[in-house]
Amino acid sequence: MGGDSGPSVTVPACLSILRRHLTVRLLLVGDESRIKSCLNDLSASVHARLEILHTPVVFSNESRPDTILRNGRDSSLFLAVEQVRSGYAHACISAGNTGALMLTARHLLKNIPGVEKPAIMAMLPASRAGGFAYLLDVGANLECTANQLFQFAMMGSVLVTSLTDKSPARVALLNIGAEAHKGKQEIRDASLLLADCKEFEYVGFIEGNQIFDGLADVIVCDGFTGNITIKTSAGAVKVIQNLIHQSIRKRWYYRVFAFWMKPFLRDVRRALKPSRYNGATLIGVQGVIVKSHGNSDKAGFEQAIEHALRQIAFDVPNLIATRMQK
């Protein structure tokens, strides 16, 4: 039910996934009549792998997240996470209230033993075509200790190594300078912990202007910094796209070229398309929880589901649990 457009975006995305992956079953949690109004022309195969769990209650984006545990237990968000806790579902994907999703997941699923704090992990484009890096935390923890940052690095590298062929994963700390004396104490302490670690390649501090350079597969920071970073990137992309369109309108002969440039502009737009990088993982809890951006389109919500499917296939929470026991 979540996101700016609700079922009109999420349900069609779910149907695409069901058509593409013939072994996937999806349980749609929310208002049955609104969901059903988005279901038309279902093939028998898709219909058989689609279930609806009805609840009329939606926990809105405007609500304070901490009220969900008191008043929101019959909301679609809470019930969806509960399906993962009970073992009925392998993963929960939501475009709803981020804070509420996180609180509910931490409350119902509990942390993987040994994990101090779960983190939200997002994807960023990296310089090589189709390349990307993971950034965490992007909002679960405003402030973090050195050990928490260290654990984020470890969890991120487990995910990267299992989902991609990158081994060892390259890990960096986001900081305001490359030199060892730069930045906050907890970051410098985390750097010492990471330098001792043999399971991944610690590449040191990277600065904000380097996050897209493909220098690291996993970039670690506290949740406040990560949230500002990822949103600033999105803002910069938007401002440049506007600028390109403004420039085209500026002279009449640009407008003539614009017609011929359409496929070119489409290529640029596609490479920058936020939907390609949609789907943030709540990493560190006992289950797979993926948060889609609220204003994501159908393709973006599909990406978020695909992201969850890959984590289920490799049983990422279990890999992290094994690593934490070392």
Next chain:
Amino acid sequence: MGGDSGPSVTVPACLSILRRHLTVRLLLVGDESRIKSCLNDLSASVHARLEILHTPVVFSNESRPDTILRNGRDSSLFLAVEQVRSGYAHACISAGNTGALMLTARHLLKNIPGVEKPAIMAMLPASRAGGFAYLLDVGANLECTANQLFQFAMMGSVLVTSLTDKSPARVALLNIGAEAHKGKQEIRDASLLLADCKEFEYVGFIEGNQIFDGLADVIVCDGFTGNITIKTSAGAVKVIQNLIHQSIRKRWYYRVFAFWMKPFLRDVRRALKPSRYNGATLIGVQGVIVKSHGNSDKAGFEQAIEHALRQIAFDVPNLIATRMQK
């Protein structure tokens, strides 16, 4: 002497400024022979308004900033700031070591009475053509109290109101959400202080994706967050420019169009050009100190000098001092 290219960039920029502003005098502090090698074809008018203060010592970008007060007192950076302290110069512009410039300025010039901490204030492009916003702090203080954030807002608004015709200045706090309960305690406390202030228009919290939207003239955050924010923006711009060039190379007919598209691409590049926004001010000390980006080109270093000239013309440090006494 500072910056990636040293006098070969800074000296030509100074000459342009002297040609453009006939009442400006510039004192170049550094290695006389290296400076002189960049001075050719000086008109009598320019020559008469150019002085050189010779020192062979350069405080490098690799040095730890805190060593400058012990070992760097004969460096060009220290001597340049000393000219402001003694009253011989109205402002100091440097492309050198940011930390060292800041430490030296705070040590020699002292804070404006009442100012707890000076801040570094940078310019960001805003959505309207040619529009911009000021972001502070971008690196002077890793962590800030509510009152320090409040003072940053006040100093920023004094500068905006004096240098531009924007009155009252619109002030926002950079945060991870728009709602009052979001973010760190010090930011929420600063929000309460700002809401009570009548001298400027407090517009509330803005998120990373909104910083370019022209919602505020002054955007306030701690120095760690601001540094990551401004560098992330620069990185995003670079990655998109690379992408455009990659896309052009991808198909032969794009390359044909690229020839015709040149003026268009130049327009886009010009609007994004970092030199347009070059020149960060150390605000809150008793003097005008402007830091140019280390990799800035001649046009960028000129912008940094222009920025200092405007602050001298309006006597910004004095305006802030007056405001602090209220």
